[in-house]
Amino acid sequence: MLSFLELLDRATARWRKVPGPGRVLLVGAGPGSPDLLTVRAVAALQAADVVVHDQLVPGDIVALAPARARRIDVGKRKGRHSATQAEINALIVSQARAGRIVVRLKAGDPGVFGRVGEEIAALTDAGVAFEVIPGITAAVAAAADAGVPLTLRGVAPTVTFISAHGADGSSARGWSGLASEGGTLAIYMGKSAGALVRDRLVATGMDLATPVIAVENAGREQRRIIAGHVADLPSISERSDLDGPVVILAGPAMAVAEPRALSHQTAA
Ligand SMILES: C[S@@+](CC[C@H](N)C(=O)[O-])C[C@H]1O[C@@H](n2cnc3c(N)ncnc32)[C@H](O)[C@@H]1O
Structure with a gap:
């Protein structure tokens, strides 16, 4: 029987084994508690070279990415506006084209008021491989x-x-x-x-x-x-x-x- 850690390792290896150019994992972070993430979402974070996250995603979830991973907050913060959707699309496309595993981390489920449709369209147009990982809405x-x-x-x-x-x-x-x-x-x-x-x-x-x-x-x-x-x-x-x-x-x-x-x- 598979232990929890083996399950996690197997899920992470899935992206590490993919040869060639980078890819984008459109990941649902769930409602905000790390223990409500899916195992696949945790594995995606552990495989990440870059994490592009929204303001609603708490820091202790972003922190599950390896220390070497670059974190980019595209949400609204005091004194500055959130990145536009076009800027986010361009960012994830360029990071993936540079050969990186990009985790685009969104609160809840990416497909519920998460603007994942625009990102899927941009990735498809750019010919960048992607995968959607659901979250608890x-x-x-x-x-x-x-x-x-x-x-x-x-x-x-x-x-x-x-x-x-x-x-x-x-x-x-x-x-x-x-x-x-x-x-x-x-x-x-x-x-x-x-x-x-x-x-x-x-x-x-x-x-x-x-x-x-x-x-x-x-x-x-x-x-x-x-x-x-x-x-x-x-x-x-x-x-x-x-x-x-x-x-x-x-x-x-x-x-x-x-x-x-x-x-x-x-x-x-
Ligand atoms: C842009 S929508 C994103 C929804 C998200 N994709 C989801 O599936 O939950 C943001 C809204 O989701 C709701 N929301 C997100 N996380 C929440 C939480 N932990 N508790 C209550 N409402 C939440 C609120 O209505 C918030 O204004």
Whole structure:
């Protein structure tokens, strides 16, 4: 039987053995706790010559790359803007063309609001080999933290990941008909748009009394779980103490384990 370390070694060797030019590994870092990384993501980090990471990826995950690996932060930092997508595309292409194993590390899953589509297109156009390594997306970690299901037999037959960007009325794309059939909505990037998200949900036919669970820092030690209803969404944006990322889950399935969610709370 394979030991954990053998499993990790085998996964890392997979990229080391590939001859010829460099490649890009588009890696999901999960919600932010190192122990929620996949084994393959850890192996990719250990094989990395260069790690290109976003601001949402905590330092203790980036630190899993070997000391010799170059780290490049392309996220927003005090006093400077994040790199543009075009700059990131050019960076990963040029690093791979120089023969390096490039880990492009993204929070959660690269394919969920992670702009991996643009990077895949750029790598394909440039003829650079790449691989996508999935990660646990924020909504999945949040549901686990709160002890709620995303789908529930007979109650919530679907789950929809949606971004609150565009909830301001500039774009209603993707929101129409969302409330039908009792499915669960996993709303990303909605922390500062609570009132707009509420209005958008009501416009799609969702009741103000529909249960909602918002999780700050899902999947991390310092997570906080806030249980309420669609009507309460504006109050999330009014809270000045929520400084971590927040994902909002809305739908009848959130009612199932509401008391348990509250008992999971780690802070007021
Ligand atoms: C640009 S999106 C990236 C999503 C990421 N690719 C994923 O699959 O989770 C950033 C948003 O994801 C959500 N998010 C990411 N990590 C989170 C976490 N640990 N806890 C709560 N929300 C998180 C927040 O809504 C945040 O504004």
